Amino acid sequence: MKKELLRAGVFCLLVAGWFSSTLAYAQSDPSGKKRITATYAITNATVFTAPGKSGMKATVLIKDGLIQGVGSNITVPKEAKLISGDSLFIYPGFIAGGSDTGITKPKDPEKPENFVSSNPSDEIAGITPWRSAVDQFSITDSKVDDLRKLGFTVAQIIPDGGMIAGKSAIILLGSENSTNLLIENTALAANFNGSRGMYPGTAVGVMAKFREVYDNTELTTQRSQKYTTVAGLKRPEITPTYSAMQAVTSGQIPVLFSAPSDLEIRRAISLQKEKGFKLVLTGLEDYEGVIDLIKSSGTAVLIKLEIPDDKAVKAQKEDAKDEVKALNARVKEAYDKALAQASKLEAAEIPFAFTTVGVKSGDISKALQTMIANGLSEEAALAALTTNAASILGISKAAGTIEKGKMANLVMSTDSIFKEDAQIKHVVVDGYVFDYETKAKKKASKEGDGNGTVKIEGNWDYTSESPAGSSGGVLVIKKEGSEYSGTITYDDPSGSGKATSPISDVSLDGNSLSFSFEVTANGMTINVDVTGTVEEGSFDGTMTVGEFGSFPFEATLNPTLTATK
Numbered sequence: 279m280k281k282e283l284l285r286a287g288v289f290c291l292l293v294a295g296w297f298s299s300t301l302a303y304a305q306s307d308p309s310g311k312k313r314i315t316a317t318y319a320i321t322n323a324t325v326f327t328a329p330g331k332s333g334m335k336a337t338v339l340i341k342d343g344l345i346q347g348v349g350s351n352i353t354v355p356k357e358a359k360l361i362s363g364d365s366l367f368i369y370p371g372f373i374a375g376g377s378d379t380g381i382t383k384p385k386d387p388e389k390p391e392n393f394v395s396s397n398p399s400d401e402i403a404g405i406t407p408w409r410s411a412v413d414q415f416s417i418t419d420s421k422v423d424d425l426r427k428l429g430f431t432v433a434q435i436i437p438d439g440g441m442i443a444g445k446s447a448i449i450l451l452g453s454e455n456s457t458n459l460l461i462e463n464t465a466l467a468a469n470f471n472g473s474r475g476m477y478p479g480t481a482v483g484v485m486a487k488f489r490e491v492y493d494n495t496e497l498t499t500q501r502s503q504k505y506t507t508v509a510g511l512k513r514p515e516i517t518p519t520y521s522a523m524q525a526v527t528s529g530q531i532p533v534l535f536s537a538p539s540d541l542e543i544r545r546a547i548s549l550q551k552e553k554g555f556k557l558v559l560t561g562l563e564d565y566e567g568v569i570d571l572i573k574s575s576g577t578a579v580l581i582k583l584e585i586p587d588d589k590a591v592k593a594q595k596e597d598a599k600d601e602v603k604a605l606n607a608r609v610k611e612a613y614d615k616a617l618a619q620a621s622k623l624e625a626a627e628i629p630f631a632f633t634t635v636g637v638k639s640g641d642i643s644k645a646l647q648t649m650i651a652n653g654l655s656e657e658a659a660l661a662a663l664t665t666n667a668a669s670i671l672g673i674s675k676a677a678g679t680i681e682k683g684k685m686a687n688l689v690m691s692t693d694s695i696f697k698e699d700a701q702i703k704h705v706v707v708d709g710y711v712f713d714y715e716t717k718a719k720k721k722a723s724k725e726g727d728g729n730g731t732v733k734i735e736g737n738w739d740y741t742s743e744s745p746a747g748s749s750g751g752v753l754v755i756k757k758e759g760s761e762y763s764g765t766i767t768y769d770d771p772s773g774s775g776k777a778t779s780p781i782s783d784v785s786l787d788g789n790s791l792s793f794s795f796e797v798t799a800n801g802m803t804i805n806v807d808v809t810g811t812v813e814e815g816s817f818d819g820t821m822t823v824g825e826f827g828s829f830p831f832e833a834t835l836n837p838t839l840t841a842t843k
Contacts, residue, residue, distance in 0.1 A: 316709060317341045319354040323363025323690070328370065328679040329661040338368060340686040343709030347682050361711070366703060369660065369695055370680050371431030371687030373667035375580040376446070376534065376560045376633035380419040381411060383438045395476040400519045403473050404440015405491060407466055407522035411437040411447045417454050424639035424828045426451045427714060429663075429689035431707045432460070434671055436467045436534065436560075436635060441484045442491070443467040445522070446534055448671055450687075452707040464671065465558060466526050469536035470545065485545060492553050495523040532556035536635075538563040538582070547575050558670060560633050566619045569626050578670045579623070581662075583632040585645045586616045588785075614652075620662075621653030631667035639828055640809040640820045644790065647698060656696050685709075692716055717818070732789045732812045734762070740833035742821060751776060753833055755784065762786065764793075771799040789813060 318340040324333040325348060339346040339354065354360070387401045400406065415435050416422075425433065431451055437444035446465045450458040468488065472479040478487040501514035525531045535546040538561050550557040560580040565572070572579060598606065623630050634642065650659055668678030676685050686709040693700035701716040735757045741750035751767035762784035770777040777797075784793040792809040808831055810819015817833040 315357055315359045316343075317355060317358040318361060318686075318706075318709070318711065319352070319358040320361045320363045320366070320368065320688075320690070321354070323366045323368045325368045325680060326370075326660075327681060329657050329665055333367065337363075338680065338688065340706065340709050343686050345680060345682055345684050345686050348680055361704070363690070365692065366690045367692070367694055367700075368680065369429070369689045369691070370664045370678055371685075371689055371705070371707065372429040372663040373631070373671065373673075373677060374425065374430050374433040374634045375631035375667045375670055376436050376635050377425065377430075377433035378436060378438065378635045379421045379425045379433055379451070380415045380417060381435055381438055382414050382416065382419075384409070384414060398473065398476045400517075403476060403478065403487070404471075405442045405487070405519055406439055406444050407442050407526075408518045409437050409439060409444030410462065411435040411444065411467075412449075412459060412462055414438060415447070415449065417449075417452075417458055420826065420828065421639065422451050425634065426705055426707065426712060427702065428639060428642050429691075429695070429702055429705060430634075431687035431689070431705065432667075432671075432673070432677055433634075434464060439467070440473060441469060441471060441478065441487065443469070445525075445531075448673065450685075450708050453710045456708060456710070458708075460673065460676075463525065463531060465532050465534040466523075467534050467536070470542050481542070481545065485549060488549060489553070491519060491523060492527060492555070495520045495527045499524055499527065526555050529556060532558045532578075534558045534560050534580075536561040540564055540566075540568045543568045544571065547571060547577060550575070550577070561635060564616070564619075566615055566622060569622055569628065572623075573626050573628050579628060579630040580633040580670070581620060581623070581630055582637060583634050583642055583645050584637045585641075585648045586613060588613060617648060617652040620649045620658075621655075624654055624658040629661070629666045629669065631662050631670050638807060638809075638822055640807070640822055646696065650696055659696065732786070734786055734791055734812055734835075737836045738817060738833040739836055740766075740817070740831060742829055742831050753781070755781075762793075766795050768797065771797065786812075791817060791819070 320338045320340075322335060322337065325336045325338060326333050327348060334350075336349050337352040337354065338348050339352050339358070389402060393402070412435075414437050432448065433451060434446050434448050436446045444467060445463040446467055447462045448460040448464050450456070450460060452458050470481040470484050472481065472484050478484045498514050498516060498520045501511070502516065505511050505514055526533055533550075533555050535549075535557060537543045537546045537559050543559060543562065543565060546557060546559060557575075558578040558580065559572070562579060562581040563584075563586075565581070620630070637645075646659055650656060665674070665678040668674045668676075677687055678684075680688065686706050688704075688706040689695065689702060690704040690706070691700045691702050702714055703716050704714065705712045734755050736755060738753040738755065739750065740753050741748050749769050751769070753764065753766045755762055755764040764781045764784065765778050766781055767776045767778045779795040779797060781793045781795045785791070789812045790809070791812050792807070794805060794807050797804045797806060804824045806824070807822045808819055809822075810817050810831065815835040815837070817831075817835075819831045819833075820828045821831040822828045
């Protein structure tokens, strides 16, 4: 409750300016509530029914949330609402193998007066397998719509918490008026993050504690079974932890182990081999060195849908000393290898899917395009978003492809989905149609640095839409050498006019611009990330405001003003 009150208090401050929660970005019917009919026919579209399948001109018929048929000779009933698909490309709805969208952090338990750091209670130590992600999830969270805008229709939500955070669930990113829960308690979320200031405080301690909990659960299960059949036995101690862990020790559900690095991957696989539980590795970031181990273990894999930061690469200077150049070369080599990791999973014939936990929605499209540019095939990328994810989550009979009898989860784009200019126009979730506004792409400005990069220096007048209306300020971008800096003005959340903040992490890649800045509201420092595209003196982007979600951000370069040094 305290968390919700805090969020509400910050919201009230921010709504006075452009820091306000909204679900209305680029949508004509963002809620999916205006369901005129339960029957839709999307006619004459280019349909890709599954990864590896060629696109075919066809009609897709939907009724009551299910696909009724796909083909060129579909009989369309009179009650069907028609959606012209002449210029649209249709794909199966995307599936996030792991996601934190809509998840809020639970309140930390209070430590008792007689707290002993070497022997904390399970809950204080972050061992809460009885918790459910469903209890932490809200379909009205703006991050749900952010993910849906990108084509995601199903997500396995992962609870927030300690080393054993709780049980995940599979949900639809659908209408607020629908029951969006598909399957509860689908996996046990775990990680190697120790508890600060108490046991287990290290990764090695986490491994030891996991073994202890696992072994005690098996022992308790055995004693419970004997207790019901043999007289004279001492009653076994049954705790919430052991009861909740039984689904893992019995093999009913897997452990969804977050393992970003190759060392953590090795540790997770080692635990699995030792104890025999089902394992799904998630959150993988640095895994090239253990691809063979992953393949030999047969472990399911969810890689992070994010690419590494390239600031260190872009900061390299040509006039550096020889020893610095040698170091820079190693940094560049490591960066290039990281970009190609997904393609190496494909080459090793390891089916994988994606997790979006900790990923900014505005970075997802770029990450996919970058992976493809570095060797991942479009077929493998689509499989990771659809069929592989459905298989890992155990929902292949209901999702992952476009075919009769499956859930009506579809993505409709203006072009081939992985093309840079493709825009998503409609997303269908459980038969509910969400419409998104698409804009004609402008030609890139001819004015630039001579290397294909557009000019961004100057004063930009920007606006952002919110339920309180339009507001904005001035974005100033300066260039010194190869580095960019600047400031941004905004409506002060305290209501005292305009405030100014320096911008940081300014990155220009072709005509893709991103930067960050901080705002202080009600004693809280909120990080704001802006990403978008520069075209002919205009900027069309998205602003991600901390945990509050993403909102539209548009700017125009003022030709009468120049940035001052």
